Amino acid sequence: MSYLTLAGLQKRYRDSVAVDDVSLSVEQGESVALLGPSGCGKTTTLRMLAGLVDPDAGTIRLDGAEITRLPAHRRNMGYVFQSYALFPHLSVARNVGFGLEERRVGRAETGRRVEEALGMVRLSGLEGRRPRELSGGQQQRVALARALVIRPSVLLLDESLSNLDAKLRDAMRHEIRDIQRSLGITTLFVTHDQVEALTMCDRIAVMKRGRIEQIGTPEDIYERPATRFVADFVGRANVLPADRDAKGGISVWGVTLPARAPQGGEVDVFVRPQRVRLVPVSEPAGEGMVRLTGRVERSVFVGDHVEVIVAGTGGQLSVEMQSGARPPADGTEVAALWQARDTLVFPREAP
Template sequence: MPPVLVELREVAKAYEGHAAVRGLSLAVEAGERLALLGPSGCGKTTTLNMIAGFLEPDTGSIVIGGRPMAGIPPHRRDTAMVFQSYALFPHLSVFDNLAFGLRMRRVARAEIATRVREALELVQMAGLERRYPRELSGGQQQRVALARALVIRPGVLLLDEPLSNLDAKLRQEMRLEIVEIQRRLGITTVFVTHDQEEALSIADRIAVMSEGRIEQIDGPIGIYHEPRTEFVARFIGDGNFLPGQVAGVEDGQTRVDTAAGLPVRAARGRQRPGDAVVAMVRPEKTRVTLRPERLENSFTATVRAITFLGPVTRYQLLLRDMAFAASLPDASHLAGVEPGATVHVGWRAADCLLLDPAVPPA
């Protein structure tokens, strides 16, 4: 297992009485890409700013490369950040923007020229040394900001919503490029995002945050397929959430009586009979048919709306007065079905997850 490069131990930070981060512990391994993912106000940016040293934690400690960071100002930390607004120095050329960090480190003039050129080549911006930030497009500014952070060869690269100011197409391109560059350099990277797709496509591991805490930390596949809490499941991807109570456990399956009155069978969970749970099934794990199928869960439902989205067709159903979504890659067997029609919807018990409710019922 690779050594831990950045470690946060029980870190907490409050602003004017409002707790932004509460007792957060996190270990970032050397060379990995870790995403802090969560809605705005979940404390992810505060966490990043504490790693960079812009904020001091109220309690707890941060260790980077074995060195405790308490009292170490930002300019003496081995981190480099790419800011959401890029924060390129408008009065300096691209060359001088990149050279800034090297000059602060008293790197020799000849070496500065070499390293700046290499960094610009890395982000495919060679030849634009003399331009000023305002003369660059958003995408180019993004690349310069990345190069400026990488050129100082930091131990940890910090990215604050790095792609949020780019248009959708450029964003996808930059995702790939960031991963490629990170792989080539093997640089430990922590990035903050509220975009689940971005986190899933860039990160080795994702820490889903909510209200100053980490809800779950896992690889993209684990986060998506095995969310532990309702919050994580709702934040990543779409799902149908059926709150209820565990009725019994048998044959490796859990029976749940949902609040809507449906008897649902789910995969074996940690829960015990009587526990409040939320049963969750992803829309793409469901089947919609004209006749009932042999599935552990099979119910009749009414079609509310049908939306063709290209790769999938989305069926908005009513299941005992409850909205239910199904995504089918192939809907040819449902040709002729119109809103208002009665269909059968089903899913396997193994695809039905049991989650802890986001808010415990009173």
């Protein structure tokens, strides 16, 4: 039996379904992301797990015991809110130790554990400061220390990096992941940021309209998306309208692909820009390769890569080249090559 199990969780708000039959199993020490766009039900799921929202149906089990109707203060879960929710009139030490005071832990033990938690998040020496005297990153660390100091069974992070600037957010991803691994603490992390999910978690549950579309490792989610939504939401992808023949074969820009179409309806081909490379139009495809030809429309420097837009008979294809590589001049005829195994085919959605 898994350490944490959500089975058939449902939550409605009047006529709106926020969470629709969500089931998820998490092993002890595992870090799992709930990833999806705003309004997909990920935060509601986390709040039901924390005991802040009552589910309309379903069960939650932790370490073999059902906790579905257990009050939040008896679940022993550490929750880091998006806004951090620090008490502005309390010092850093009092903020971190608040949960221990509520649990009537002795003063000496509280002091020791607060000191330990602040050391863990690299805030030793700032015990006497107020939240307004801290940077955004330091406030985030205080909120994390407050969640960890109670030694929770499960750590819950709700969009907790979204208020930080890009550089600090990148650094905090690694810090939180290192702390999670060193403590071996079971963690659920809610985010709409695919980079956070891919870099911080052992598995990802991608959510759409209150349901889980796919659960898998970061590599599974990125390389083997189970649905069109997952392929489109996680990572960047070219979407190329495909034509279907009577035998189930498909073609793009007039080129037959070594892929089969799902049954019924029109389909689109997905291919990651990073998987495509540009070669002179005279170069053949080679075995197991897909080859489309077109003309370079423009190139854009994006910092860590150069994006090249190739226009063909059926639209545009985006190709990512390494930064420093010289892209073909605008107007150059080129061949775009990628491995056939990198071709993804999904039913076309109505506009």
